[in-house]
Amino acid sequence: MKQPKVTVVDVAHAAGVSKSTVSLVLQGSSLVNETTRAKVGAVIRELGYVYNRSAANLRQSKSKIVGIVVNDLTNSFFAELAVGMDMVVQSAGYIQFMANSAENPDRQAEVIASMREHGMAGLILSPARGTTSADLRPLVDSGIPVVLVARNVPGLKVSSVVSDGHAGAAAAVRHLVELGHRRIAFLGGFNDTAVFDERMRGFRDALVEAGLDASDELVISSAPSRAGGVAAVERLLSMADRPTAALCFNDAVAFGACDGLRSARIEPGVDFGVIGFDDVIEAKTAVPALTTVSVDPQGMGRRAAQLLLKQINSGDFEPEALVASVRLVVRESCGAAQRMKREAVTA
Template identity: 45%
Template sequence: MNPRPTLVDIANATGVSKATVSLVLRNSPTIPKRTHERVLEAAKNLGYVYNRGAAGLRSTESRLIAMAVNDLINPYFAEIVAAMEDALTEQNRIVLMSNTAESVARQSAFVSAVREYNVAGLLVVPAMGTDAAFVDLLRSWRLPCVMVSRSVPGAEVDLVQANHRVGMIEATRHLIELGHRRIGMIGLNENISTGRERFEGYRQALFNAGIALEPRLVLSGPATRDTGMAHVLALLDLPEPPTAVVCFNDVVAFGAMLGLRSRELTPGQDFSVIGFDDIAEATLWRPALTTVAVARQTVGRTAAQLLLRRIEAFDAPVETVLLPTELVIRDTTGAPPARHPRRRGLV
């Protein structure tokens, strides 16, 4: 078997020094174009493969960016991740990624592992339960980090997210302006900052309208279709059911719509539903879902840009970027019915 070609082999084939070959392979702008092309052609002909890992040991500069994401299956986070990776690729960065599946242990193991690869920075959609100690550890490593979409209580770290609280205020206020007075909230998860902030918005909108919060109209659970369906059915079975719900996200709202259909109720006519996030599927449902739009592309690209700035200036002041949301009114909201049926034809 032929030995693996080396920098010396390329240098001998091109008549340049080993140092020049190394600079070409690292894409240094100091090498003339003709020499650059000649060295790359020789490397290709010899079958040389650049050992990026070994090069990383020789240099403190790295093109690698680590990305730890709580739930890649969720289309909301998948779109944010795609935007972050696109923005980083445009800057000649390579992404190492982990789907942490809401596991703090898995998140910590991934971060410890990628540190060994000399990553330049870290983007994190933090797993549920992430605390400030995790961020403090990253800071002690001097590893640049940006939190995305979710905040970590007490952590001094860059953050990019939508203004979840204001978005939910607008959603709840829309229902109030339509005439609804009994409005539920379903799919709530107060174990994450997003859930707490959206719940705060719901409460604030009710307070502003002089409507008392009814705890039994607020149901907590995983952000799934099953949860949305179960929660809306539970609310419909109350002695005095609500006439509308705001949902933690669009996926929960889809489940709520399925639950209404199972009772022969039409979303937007017999019962109003609002989602949150405005994922692509929201426009495809019939009726189309009224929801709060989050500019996921902007969240992702802003997070990537903020991380690159942090890499250049590690000790700069911490930044928090709150991006605006937009209420998108479609067909699942309307005035409350004169009489609220639990099932069509029944009262």
């Protein structure tokens, strides 16, 4: 009687690990520690499991599944980014397989491994914090087209779609300077990410250009979330020489900053200038309406999906780097309207 074929699930069960971990071992991923790798390898040999790579590649080549992994779906920016991708992917006849890494590289590796098991045709990835080129190289070397969006991974030669964070941050600071602010802070974001570094350089370059203080005490890093914005403002308000305005890492931080200011009876847009970054849908309807650097997240998502489908259809994975232009959208939170009222009174 013919013995049933040993599967990845059988190996995972016998080794006491997840199916995704077995897949990572088969792919040679550096995310699996040596002890687990050895245990899985021993089970594979014991059960006689054979990894049919050619069959996996054949399934992948015929796949109509596009993997999409973002690092924070609770952030409106990434939700809008995903909507833009979905518009293009569905209209091209593909099905999207979406996952949220929650800024966890291990979780990211697991969901990517699961997507590979299902035979994805390509992957759009907004990398989790701490992702390295070594983490993703086995995936790239396997021949699956990859497009990075919103964030880059230094040293990884794949296509990418990012926004011009330096230009956006510089434009925001120049606007605050024009409004009369001379002590400006930068709030929120993780200081070990490339996108933080880019926006920070734009912030500092504009301050230096204006002959203003650009010291480290004006940079208050925190989680890039609404709660992170509240925490950053609490630290700002404890400063002896308190800033009068702030550029926030993103809109979520800006919303939190406004919450924190109100808790301290400081009215954003009147007593303190606030500028965000992204221009999510809620920015226009917030109170006060948020002045922000618009990066058009849905547009970025569409471009990332178009770039991936181009690579899938042509078989040409030559890296392309697209940098989306940005623009400052002036609303109420920066205090521009208040300045106009004052000028009208004194005219």
